Amino acid sequence: MTSAPLVHRFNKAVFELEEEKAFEYAAMASELAKRGVKIISFGIGQPDFQTPEHVVEEAVRALKAGFTRYVPPPGIPELREAIAEHASEFTGTGDIRPEEVMVLPGAKPGLFFTITAFVGPGDEVMVPDPGFPIYESVVRYAGGKPVFCELKAEEDFRMKPEHVQELITGRTKMIILNSPHNPTGAMCHPSDIKGILELAQEKGIIVLSDEVYDHYVYGEVPFKSVLSDPDWRDFVIYVNSFSKTWSMTGWRLGYVIADREVVKRLSLMAVNSYSCTCSFVQKAGVAALRGPMDFFKEVLSEYRRRRDLAVKLLSSIPGVEVKPAPGTFYLFPSVKEILAQTGLSTEELAIRVLKSKGVVIERFKEAVEELLSAS
Ligand SMILES: Cc1ncc(COP(=O)(O)O)c(C=O)c1O
Known part of the structure; x- marks a missing residue:
């Protein structure tokens, strides 16, 4: 009996997963650079600083021990502590408990686990547009429907409660917030965050x-x-990472903060996939959080x-x-007039x-491909 090629026999959800173009651009830019083409790449979002020395040293120490x-x-x-x-200190919340923390290999698994754990067929998930492409991809993979909340240049790309409200339906399961925002560098004003949280809480919607x-x-x-928000435990899942602040993109270390019962359940996804986050990398994470932060003043300036x-x-x-972005290391210029x-x-x-x-920026796939084939 002949059957369809293996690649056609995936669960069809797998075909909903999309590339993150930034990785493609980064690979292409380095291929061009290897061939001697002088490239300035704005392709992928990662600091060009080194991981702080004390963090590296702790990982080495833990490995050797x-x-x-x-x-x-x-974790x-x-x-977790x-x-x-x-x-608790950084967000001003004050009383986050270690049991409310789940350590993961990066923010991305936190996003993936949370979306696939909560979203199912028919659920609508509000995502910022433009936005980090993974949100839409994973929502579709989970069988959900992304609902795009357009961020407008004339509103400094803020996600505003009034726009969110217009898009809420009886099927809205989750709202994804990202402030400071990739790719615009925008930040929601505190009143935007407050308004969106109030709406979500009132309508029983999860905020990721x-x-x-x-x-x-x-x-x-x-x-x-x-x-x-004093009631965050009732409806909020928070995701963060060591990747950007401590220049640790390749180390893979992030975390989720949520109600402890949610953390217990999400931990089963770790148990059932990768078991645990890399042991000595976690020791380095402790050194990052407990160590000096003066290096970051230089990074930020x-x-x-x-x-x-x-x-x-x-x-x-x-x-x-283009306007100066209040956060991140991105700019989102308009070239409409050109x-x-x-x-x-x-x-x-x-x-x-x-x-x-020789400048690589988003959407340059075809351009790079053309150069690659010519070089
Ligand atoms: C908005 C946003 N979330 C998550 C991530 C991924 O973070 P991590 O490296 O911790 O998986 C990125 C990386 O570019 C990002 O821009």
């Missing part, structure tokens, strides 16, 4: 808040975490300098409109920028 065995699925107790203390850029805040907009310079340079290009004047598509403009200046 033989801390290399299985550890508890929701080692000292890291350190996260609970850090998050991705706060991985919480330290990348330049001061124009005050930062407010969803954990500041360097990113502020780069932001201001990039805004100045971009603004000097006729047809480009497209209108030249008749070029975004892709065509991208090809020109890449070919003439």
Whole structure:
């Protein structure tokens, strides 16, 4: 009997999973660089700083001390404790408990587990548009329907309660918040966060808040975490990571904070997939949270300098409109006028920028492919 090729026999949910283009661009840019093409890549969101020395040293120490065995699925107790203390202080919540923390290999598994654990066929999930592509992809994988909350340039790309309210239906199961926001660098004002939380609470909707850029805040907009809501345990799942603040993207270390019963259930997803997060990496996480933070002052001031310079340079290009982003290390310039004047598509403009200046930015897949085949 002949059957369909293996690749056609996946559970059909698997076909809903999308690429994260930034990884493709990063790989292409490094391939071009290997071939001697001079490239400036704005492809993937990761700091170009080194992981702080004391964090690296602790990982090495733990490895050499033989801390290399299985550890508890929701994380080692000292890291859960350190996260609970850090998050209590940083968000102003004050009373987060270690049992309310689940350690994971990055923020992404936290997003994946939470979405697939709560969302099922027919459920609507509100996602920011533009937004981190993984939200939409995993919602579809879970059988849910992404509902796009458009973030508008004229509103500084804020996710506002009035827009959220318009999109809520009887099927809305979850609202995904991301402030500071990838890719616009926008931040919700504290009143936006408060309004969205009030709406969600009133309508019985879960809020999944991705706060991985919480330290990348330049001061124009005050930062407010969803954990500041006194009733957060009833309806909030919070996701964060060591990737951006401590320049640890490759280490894979993140965490979820939620009601302890939710953490217990989510931990079963770890038990049933990867067992536990890397043991010695967790020790390094403790060192990161308990160690000095002065290194980050330098990181932030360097990113502020780069932001201001990039805004100045971009603004000097006729047809480009851009505002300094209050958070993250992203900018989201508009090139609408250039497209209108030249008749070029975004892709065509991208090809020109890449070919003439070697600059890789989002949506440049075709451009890079073309260069790769020519080189
Ligand atoms: C908004 C957002 N959430 C989550 C992540 C992933 O974080 P991690 O490296 O901890 O999985 C990223 C990485 O780019 C991001 O931009």
